[in-house]
Amino acid sequence: RGCDFLSSALRSNPSHLRELDLSNNYITDSGVKQLSDLLKYPKCKLENLGLSSCHINEEACADLSSALRSNPSHLKELDLSENEITDSGIEKLSPLLEDSRCKLKKLGLRSCYINEDGCAVLSSALRSNPSHLRELDLSNNNITDSGVKQLSDLLKHPECKLEKLGLKSCRINEEGCADLSSALRSNPSHLRELDLSDNYITDSGVKQLSDLLKHPEFKLEKLWLRSCHVNEVSCADLSSALRSKPSHLRELDLSNNYFTDSGVKQLSDLLADSQFKLQKLGLRSCFISDRGCDDLSSALRSNPSHLRELDLSDNNITDSGVKQLSDLLKHPQCKLEKLW
Template identity: 30%
Template sequence: MDCLHEQDDLPPSQSDNLGRSDFSETESIDKPRHLAVGEVMKVLYEKECKRLGVCPVGAFLRAPGKASVELRNYSLGPKGAAALAVPLLLDSSVTSVDLEGNSIGAEGLRSIVGALLESNYITHVNLANNQIGHHGAQMVKHLLLGNFYIVHINVSENKFTDIDADIFAQVLKENKHLKEMILSKNDFGEHSGKVLGPEIASNDSLELLDLSWNQIRGKGAIAIANAVKENVGLKVLRLEFNGFGNDGGSAMGQALAGNRTLKELDLSNNRITDTAVRDMAAGLAANDGLEILKIGVSSFQLPSPLALVEAINRNETGALRLLDLKDVCVSQEFLNVVEEIQQSRQFKAIYGLKSKIRIIKPEFVGAVNPDGEETTAPRQVDDSQGESGEGDRNVGATVRDQTDKNAAAEQTNDQSRDGDESENRAVGTLAASLKNSEDENSPGGDSEDEVNQKEETEQNKLNEINDSEQDTGRESNVAKETTEKNPDGIGIENIGKASPSSERETTDSPVSEREVASRASEREVASRTSGKAVASHTSDREVASRASEREADSRASEREADSRASEREATSRTSEREVVSRASEREATSRTSEREAASRASEREAASRSSERDVVSRTSDREVA
């Protein structure tokens, strides 16, 4: 082990005191006047390492007295952290401590926190990836609520869960001096978002918050977005790899419309959808403070990036200078708008591949397409020529040809409908009357017997109409036969006395025949239509009945699922309370043991000092004698 031994330069009495000293005793050691402060820190550190049986870190020994202590990934462990706490406690020149990746655990963190609580100079602390867990979270809270000189804290990748979110929510509520907090790469979930959201909204001193690489989604994501809407101090918010999805993204878009202080927002890898992008575009159109927006590696389609840059272009007072759409495919129209923005201000866009699909935009958002559906996004047309100018020129012609074909087909359909309109008018009227009568008589649904009775009544009416029309047809046929047999009126008595009405009836017989045939065909079509309508109504009722049964079953399953979820939540809360109770009991026991250990140490120290005084007294007596 390559260790320095500057303690040989000290007087024997002071060297022995350093060898026997513990963590509390080092405070009373006088610094040797012939050594610099850095050299004294080296001596103290070596002594503590020797006492605890650990090897000193060469990086600390080679650069003592520096303002920043950077010991990343040195595997210090709990004892190594305890040895380092002694020089940190006494060195007033250190302002930054970086102990990331040293696996110090909760035990080692206890020594570091004890030193940091006594320091008025250290402002930046990095304790990331040290496996401190729930007990470590409580110690961090004790540190941040007991030392307001710390403005930057990094406790990422320390296995914090939703239970620990309440601890950090209390820190945000009571500490109004902290500027930057990094809580990334932990196991915070939906509950954490709901707990942290209100405290973020009310904390105006925090400027940077990193919650990336967690599992905040659903209502938790919405709570974080609402906090952004109300907060007036936060400048940088990192939320990548959380799963905000559609709800969280839409809520964040609405928050951007009302926020004026946020400068950087990272929502990459959050499964942002097209609906959420629409809301975010609306927010960007009204936001004048955001400078950096990152929403790359998401699941929205080709027109969404175009909507974003168009909103940025419309906002003349906007401050956005970087749009990061990493691995997102964009169109040529997107690139054209980006160039237009760059002509008027500083702007940069990061994106994935360029697509050969061109976008045909509607005249306005919410236009109605030929199918009668509302258009909420630009349409896409495949540009087979890729990026060449020829393909660009052919797009307009292709669209115009397709439009002409659609117009010709529509005109043909109109003519066909005009031809069938007169034939179907009577049928439609009869079917409508049948439907209205059924709706009036059975508002809540008819039984099968009532439906059969109504069908029989309608059939009887149709039969009566058919009989009357057949009688009229026979009379007209008889008149026609008489006219054909006696074209000159021979053999017919009282020919001169024939009434005008009989003459008109004989003359109009061909017209009546056409009317009778037309009415018969109408009755036949109406009969078929009524049968189909009745069958359709019956099938509709059966479908409605089955749908109601399915809906009842679905509601029952939902109630059962809700009941099970509530039971699980109650069980989870009970277990959480038990865990917290046990943790508090362990903490109380630990504190008691610490007090006992401290008391024993003080007793030993007093005994040691008393024995030393006795030895000194005896020595002096011998010298006097």
């Protein structure tokens, strides 16, 4: 009922509104149907629409797709996360996504009960109109390696210019990493942020990613690999790959993996490299002790001016480890702003 009032009011004065966030309300499909009357109004120039956690499903996707196809050129951001969209809802959205007039840049589909069939439909639709999308979040869906294989057809499309890809908590393992890495090597220059946290990547998957990281045209700036069941072997592969092309990465989160001091030792050669300009490093819950702090501090003293955030929470550091870190903190070029 509130959506009905809102839609009616905005149709009387539609041309100025650019952002509308209705997330975390009990909108349901009926409410989206009311909003659709506004969205298809020719004078509506809405650019950002947030409908996260609104108790909507595939019927709402059909109404949204139909309405926005009547007036597709303005919308730039659409967030449908945490709704029961399912693969059927992706099927309903696909006519909009493949419309050449649709210029959507950000699409949020986190926690939407999507699996590999939905990925296949999504990939197919976006390959018809790939040049506008810059951010895609599919985290916390049942995508698995099969779904990543479907998405890979999109990622290697020469006109795909995706910059941010979220695949956190998607039950991906090393096979998915291999497909992802292979696709991005075919079209490496655009991606800037990749989140693969909370997947069963293992060291084998990180090895696949490392081959991608050393590609001369791959310019990734942010990489999240939290809780990926990797150990010091991955640290060695990452360090080796990034030393061959160290200047782009700005954020690296390896928290909640079994690295231990041995893994930190592997990373130290990378951290000491003056061409490595990392600003944020996450090593929370990595079984690091005072010895690891010593190696970390020593490496960062060789290259102290870039790092701004360091998270070492939930490790076995003790006062002795803090003493090692203190040598870094008093370095005149150390510009650390946040320390956990």
